[in-house]
Amino acid sequence: MYDLFFQKFREKVPLSVEEEQQIKSYLTPKKLRKRQYLLQEGDICKTLAFVEKGALREYSVDNGSEHIIQFAVEGWTISDLFSFLTGEPAIYNIDALEDSELILITRTAHEELLQTQPKYETYNRVLITSAYVALQRRLTASISLSIEERYTNFTTMYPDIAQRVPQHMIASYLGLTPETLSRARKKMTTRK
Amino acid sequence: MYDLFFQKFREKVPLSVEEEQQIKSYLTPKKLRKRQYLLQEGDICKTLAFVEKGALREYSVDNGSEHIIQFAVEGWTISDLFSFLTGEPAIYNIDALEDSELILITRTAHEELLQTQPKYETYNRVLITSAYVALQRRLTASISLSIEERYTNFTTMYPDIAQRVPQHMIASYLGLTPETLSRARKKMTTRK
DNA sequence: CCGTTTTATTGACAAAAGTCAATGGTTTTT
DNA sequence: AAAAACCATTGACTTTTGTCAATAAAACGG
Numbered sequence: 001m002y003d004l005f006f007q008k009f010r011e012k013v014p015l016s017v018e019e020e021q022q023i024k025s026y027l028t029p030k031k032l033r034k035r036q037y038l039l040q041e042g043d044i045c046k047t048l049a050f051v052e053k054g055a056l057r058e059y060s061v062d063n064g065s066e067h068i069i070q071f072a073v074e075g076w077t078i079s080d081l082f083s084f085l086t087g088e089p090a091i092y093n094i095d096a097l098e099d100s101e102l103i104l105i106t107r108t109a110h111e112e113l114l115q116t117q118p119k120y121e122t123y124n125r126v127l128i129t130s131a132y133v134a135l136q137r138r139l140t141a142s143i144s145l146s147i148e149e150r151y152t153n154f155t156t157m158y159p160d161i162a163q164r165v166p167q168h169m170i171a172s173y174l175g176l177t178p179e180t181l182s183r184a185r186k187k188m189t190t191r192k
Numbered sequence: 193m194y195d196l197f198f199q200k201f202r203e204k205v206p207l208s209v210e211e212e213q214q215i216k217s218y219l220t221p222k223k224l225r226k227r228q229y230l231l232q233e234g235d236i237c238k239t240l241a242f243v244e245k246g247a248l249r250e251y252s253v254d255n256g257s258e259h260i261i262q263f264a265v266e267g268w269t270i271s272d273l274f275s276f277l278t279g280e281p282a283i284y285n286i287d288a289l290e291d292s293e294l295i296l297i298t299r300t301a302h303e304e305l306l307q308t309q310p311k312y313e314t315y316n317r318v319l320i321t322s323a324y325v326a327l328q329r330r331l332t333a334s335i336s337l338s339i340e341e342r343y344t345n346f347t348t349m350y351p352d353i354a355q356r357v358p359q360h361m362i363a364s365y366l367g368l369t370p371e372t373l374s375r376a377r378k379k380m381t382t383r384k
Numbered sequence: 385c386c387g388t389t390t391t392a393t394t395g396a397c398a399a400a401a402g403t404c405a406a407t408g409g410t411t412t413t414t
Numbered sequence: 415a416a417a418a419a420c421c422a423t424t425g426a427c428t429t430t431t432g433t434c435a436a437t438a439a440a441a442c443g444g
Contacts, residue, residue, distance in 0.1 A: 062337075124317060132327065142331070142334060143259045143261065186424090358391065369433080
C-alpha cells in the first residue's frame with residue numbers, strides 16, 4: 001500500500017528502515033471512488049494526498065465553468081496547499097477521475113514530521129521545489145506559446161495523462177474551450 | 193547591506209547572532225545598473241539573487257517578443273531555479289529595471305548551507321512553498337479571470353510594482369499586448 | 385536645455401477564440 | 415439490451431484580442 005510513496009521518497013532522500021517505519025506511522029490510507037470529492041471549495045483542506053493509484057483533478061469553478069489547475073496520477077501529490085498551510089477555506093475542488101488509492105498526511109502529522117524528521121523536511125523541500133519549477137514552466141508556456149504548441153507540449157510531457165483523461169478536461173487545463181482544442185487538433189493532423 | 197535579507201529571514205525562521213554570522217559568510221553583494229543583465233538566456237544560472245534594493249524582471253523571448261514571468265523588488269528572491277539547480281542553460285533573462293543592490297548565493301554556497309545549517313533549509317523550504325502558492329494562484333487567475341479582473345488583481349496585490357513599472361511590462365506579465373491592456377483600463381475607468 | 389527614446393493611447397482592420405446549436409458516436413447505467 | 419449521459423466534432427455567428435500605423439506626451443541622456 002505504501003510502496004510507491006516510499007519509492008518516490010527514497011528517490012529524493014534515502015531512508016533507513018527505522019526512519020521509514022517512523023514516517024509510516026504518520027500516514028493514513030484512503031480510497032476514493034470515481035467522482036468522489038477529496039476536497040470541496042470552501043472547506044478547509046486537511047491533508048496532503050499522495051496518489052498510490054488512480055487519477056484526480058484539482059479545479060476551480062467560476063460562474064458555472066470549471067478550470068482545471070492540476071491533474072495528479074500515480075506518484076504525484078495533490079492538495080490546496082494554501083488552505084492546508086493557513087487553515088483558510090479552500091478555493092479549489094479536488095475529485096477523483098478514476099477509483100483511486102491515496103495516502104494522506106494531516107496538517108499535524110506534517111508539522112510533527114517537519115520537527116522530528118529532518119529527512120522529511122528535505123523530502124518536502126525537494127518536492128515543492130520541483131513542483132515550483134514545473135509550475136513556472138507551465139506558466140511560461142501558457143503565456144508565450146500558441147495553442148498547438150501548448151497542446152503538444154502537454155501530450156509529450158504527460159502522455160499518460162493525455163490518454164487517461166477526456167479531451168475537454170485537457171482543454172480546461174490549457175485554458176481553452178473544448179471546441180477550440182478540437183479545432184486546433186484538427187489543424188495539426190491535416191497539416192502533419 | 194544585508195539588513196533586509198536577514199529581516200526577511202528572521203520573519204520566517206528566528207536566528208541567533210552566530211547563525212547569522214555563519215550564513216552571512218556565504219553571501220556576496222552585487223550592484224546592478226539599470227538595464228544590466230543578471231542572467232541571459234543560454235547561460236547557466238549561477239546564483240540565487242535576493243533584492244535588497246531596486247527592481248528586476250525575469251522574462252523569456254520568443255521570436256522577438258518578450259514575456260515577463262516575474263518581477264522582483266525589495267525583499268524578493270529571483271533566479272532561473274531550474275538552471276540554478278540542474279546546471280542546464282537558462283531559458284529566461286533577468287535584468288534590472290532600476291539600479292539595484294543584490295545579495296547573491298552561489299550554488300555551492302546554497303548546498304553547503306543546506307547541509308550545515310538546518311535553519312537555512314527551513315528558510316528555503318518556507319520561501320519556496322510560499323512562492324509555489326503564489327504562483328498557483330497566479331496561474332488560476334490567468335486561466336479563469338477576465339483581463340479586467342487580472343489587472344485589478346495585480347494592482348491590488350502589488351500596488352508598489354504597478355507604480356514602478358511601465359504599463360506595457362505589466363501587460364506582458366499578464367500575457368497581453370500593451371494595446372489590449374490600455375483599452376481594458378479605459379473601459380474600467382469609464383464605467384467606474 | 386534640446387533632441388532622442390520610451391511610453392501610452394487611439395483607430396482601422398485582421399485573426400483568433402468563444403458561443404450556441406446540432407449531430408453522431410461512445411460509454412455508462414440500470 | 416435499451417435508455418441515458420457523456421463526449422468529440424462541426425458549422426454559423428459573435429466577441430475578443432492582436433496587428434499595424436499614427437500621434438502625442440513624458441522621461442532620459444548628453
